[in-house]
Amino acid sequence: MFTGQQIAFIGGGNMTEALVSGLLKTGQVAPAQIIATDIRPERLEYLARSFSIRVSSDNARAVSGAHMIVLSVEPQILDEVLRGLTPSLDPDVLIVSVAAGYPLSRLNRVLARTGRSVRAMPNTPSIVGRGATALALSPDLSPQDIARATALFESVGSVTVVEERLMDAVTGLSGSGPAYVFLIIEALADGGVKAGLPRPVAAALAAQTVLGAATMVLETGLHPAELKDRVASPGGTTIAGLHALEQGGLRAALMSAVEAAAERSTELGCEPPSR
Numbered sequence: 320m321f322t323g324q325q326i327a328f329i330g331g332g333n334m335t336e337a338l339v340s341g342l343l344k345t346g347q348v349a350p351a352q353i354i355a356t357d358i359r360p361e362r363l364e365y366l367a368r369s370f371s372i373r374v375s376s377d378n379a380r381a382v383s384g385a386h387m388i389v390l391s392v393e394p395q396i397l398d399e400v401l402r403g404l405t406p407s408l409d410p411d412v413l414i415v416s417v418a419a420g421y422p423l424s425r426l427n428r429v430l431a432r433t434g435r436s437v438r439a440m441p442n443t444p445s446i447v448g449r450g451a452t453a454l455a456l457s458p459d460l461s462p463q464d465i466a467r468a469t470a471l472f473e474s475v476g477s478v479t480v481v482e483e484r485l486m487d488a489v490t491g492l493s494g495s496g497p498a499y500v501f502l503i504i505e506a507l508a509d510g511g512v513k514a515g516l517p518r519p520v521a522a523a524l525a526a527q528t529v530l531g532a533a534t535m536v537l538e539t540g541l542h543p544a545e546l547k548d549r550v551a552s553p554g555g556t557t558i559a560g561l562h563a564l565e566q567g568g569l570r571a572a573l574m575s576a577v578e579a580a581a582e583r584s585t586e587l588g589c590e591p592p593s594r
């Protein structure tokens with residue numbers, strides 16, 4: 320699928336590292352087919368050393384001759400970065416953007432092109448191959464384009480295709496969601512420490528509990544409420560803990576977190592560039 324294809328990653332940060340690592344692990348892409356750019360020389364050195372890929376500080380040169388471009392810089396600077404690519408851009412190149420909140424209509428407007436683009440929202444568990452990515456596809460993509468974009472993100476986890484109007488909601492849930500879960504794991508571990516556990520024991524139990532519970536939801540297909548009910552014995556420990564969570568407003572807090580992050584994603588898409 321990627322035979323003879325050149326892939327350019329613009330912005331050599333966390334997301335690019337996860338995707339480069341995932342793609343190379345599939346064995347479908349050789350290091351020489353990948354180029355990554357960044358403005359930080361230390362990131363370029365790190366990426367070249369870790370993955371033996373080509374690196375450059377020149378975005379325009381990197382995209383010249385590329386068959387697929389992955390845009391992975393902050394949304395606030397993406398307009399400026401895109402304008403710098405325009406002179407060397409093949410009008411037919413497949414463009415994949417992971418920039419939060421940044422709509423495909425804006426991408427096309429800034430690049431003065433009409434399509435062949437994918438808006439993606441991955442998340443940081445992609446770094447360990449357990450990512451969740453949603454893709455919104457422009458209507459003119461070929462089956463091969465869709466297969467390539469899907470393969471890129473399947474190399475680091477699961478892929479779901481959604482309408483672009485849902486991408487801000489996806490960003491609020493699975494894009495930002497790992498941070499909510501890290502906070503929950505930290506707080507559970509703190510609770511364990513408060514109840515007398517050594518910190519390393521509490522941290523390991525908290526993380527494994529979240530992993531195990533999430534795996535049960537995915538593997539059984541049961542409603543989380545059904546699984547919750549199976550943990551809570553009548554008059555037992557769990558119902559006492561659940562009552563405390565309801566009093567603390569955990570459900571409403573998590574719903575508000577997703578809503579606030581989704582709203583921020585929408586705002587980011589409308590904001591003028593910050594630099």
Ligand SMILES: NC(=O)C1=CN([C@@H]2O[C@H](COP(=O)(O)OP(=O)(O)OC[C@H]3O[C@@H](n4cnc5c(N)ncnc54)[C@H](OP(=O)(O)O)[C@@H]3O)[C@@H](O)[C@H]2O)C=CC1
Nearest residue numbers: 330331332333334357358391392393394417418419441442
């Ligand atoms: N982190 C996450 O959980 C997720 C992030 N995203 C999206 O992915 C994108 C990248 O995020 P992430 O990898 O975390 O960010 P990082 O900050 O880790 O990576 C971006 C890199 O691009 C560099 N950079 C800045 N300007 C340029 C430029 N003009 N040309 C080339 N490189 C440049 C940055 O340097 P410097 O730091 O000096 O600015 C930085 O090294 C963002 O759009 C974000 O919205 C999407 C899903 C999840």
Ligand SMILES: O=C(O)[C@@H]1CCC=N1
Nearest residue numbers: 419442490494495496
């Ligand atoms: O916080 C952010 O803006 C990015 C997008 C989703 C996760 N991190």
